[in-house]
Amino acid sequence: xxxxxxxxxxxxxxxxxxxxxxxxxxxxxxxxxxxxxxxxxxxxxxxxxxxxxxxxxxxxxxxxxxxxxxxxxxxxxxxxxxxxxxxxxxxxxxxxxxxxxxxxxxxxxxxxxxxxxxxxxxxxxxxxxxxxxxxxxxxxxxxxxxxxxxxxxxxxxxxxxxxxxxxxxxxxxxxxxxxxxxxxxxxxxxxxxxxxxxxxxxxxxxxxxxxxxxxxxxxxxxxxxxxxxxxxxxxxxxxxxxxxxxxxxxxxxx
Numbered sequence: 001x002x003x004x005x006x007x008x009x010x011x012x013x014x015x016x017x018x019x020x021x022x023x024x025x026x027x028x029x030x031x032x033x034x035x036x037x038x039x040x041x042x043x044x045x046x047x048x049x050x051x052x053x054x055x056x057x058x059x060x061x062x063x064x065x066x067x068x069x070x071x072x073x074x075x076x077x078x079x080x081x082x083x084x085x086x087x088x089x090x091x092x093x094x095x096x097x098x099x100x101x102x103x104x105x106x107x108x109x110x111x112x113x114x115x116x117x118x119x120x121x122x123x124x125x126x127x128x129x130x131x132x133x134x135x136x137x138x139x140x141x142x143x144x145x146x147x148x149x150x151x152x153x154x155x156x157x158x159x160x161x162x163x164x165x166x167x168x169x170x171x172x173x174x175x176x177x178x179x180x181x182x183x184x185x186x187x188x189x190x191x192x193x194x195x196x197x198x199x200x201x202x203x204x205x206x207x208x209x210x211x212x213x214x215x216x217x218x219x220x221x222x223x224x225x226x227x228x229x230x231x232x233x234x235x236x237x238x239x240x241x242x243x244x245x246x247x248x249x250x251x252x253x254x
Contacts, residue, residue, distance in 0.1 A: 002103070005057055009102040012048060013240050015041055016097045020233040023090060027229040031180040038089035045097035058099060066099040066117045067092060073121065087228050094120060094236065105243050113244045122246045124235030131231065132166040139165045147219060152191035163195050168221045173213055182222040184208040188215060197223035 019041040026033045052058035074088035101112035101119065113119040143149050149170035150161060164170075168185050176182055179202035185193050188211035197205075212220055238245050 002057075005052075005055075005103050006107075008048060008052070009104055012045065012097050013102060015044055016094060016236060016240075017233075019093060019097075020090070020229065020236055023086070023229040024227065024233050027086070027227040031227075033086045033229075035089060038086070038093040042089075042093040042096040045093065049096065049099060063096075063099045065115070067095040069115075069117045070095040087232070090229060090232060091120075101243070102240055105240070109243055111243070113239075113247075116239070119244045120236060120239050122244065123238040124232050126245055127234040127238065128228075128231045135169060136166050138169055142170055149219065151219065152186070152217070153193055153221075156193070160193070160195070164193060164221060167195055168193070168223050170219055170221055173209070173217055173220050176209055176220070176222060178209060179205045184212070185221040185223050186212065186217075188212045188217070193221050 019037065023033055023037055026037070049058060049063055053060060053063075070091040071088075074091045078084070078088055095117055098116055098120070101114075101116040103112070105112045139149060147170065150156065153161065153164070156164075164185075169182075171182075183197040183205045185195070185197055186208075187193070188208050209220075242248060
């Protein structure tokens, strides 16, 4: 084991954790993060990359593949409005910081993931699975507290009610935070509920909440914008601690 590369990978990990921790904090507090929070770590990661290319332990092809994969993935997800610009920049910054798996993974597990960008993606996806169950628990707690969460959706199908329970929160309208933290799912006129919020028009969201209040509605369904950077941080920690968790799960099931 090359101790020089080991120390360098520890620096990479510390840099990524600092970036993601700060990003998660800002994401939870304001949902707004300055681009410098990604640009500076990415530039630092690029300096590490150039140094490793000089040493011959990283190829230009590895760097291009890693960054290219994250850029293409981010653009596709952004096109479908599944996440915003900060998430895309965080993915790209991670690709510059970790274009390949840290060498200490081989020390711990005897092998390293061949394409670390995909490992990051799959582990972040696994971390995101927890979110719907947190939402479900929140709705169950509201229901057991005596609230009639389906009061305005009694005619909705069982499948739609289950979908709402996992993806949306039934809250007291007076307690709604509004954009950029919560967006309405309920049509203020007929009470129908969409499972996909419009998170791109804050003015329209505020107007919908105000209309619901004017109609005397007490409780409504909202979509809480997912602090995706928190999920990304958890997925990153899983990646640098265990490698490809999806592969571990597959091996355990074999």
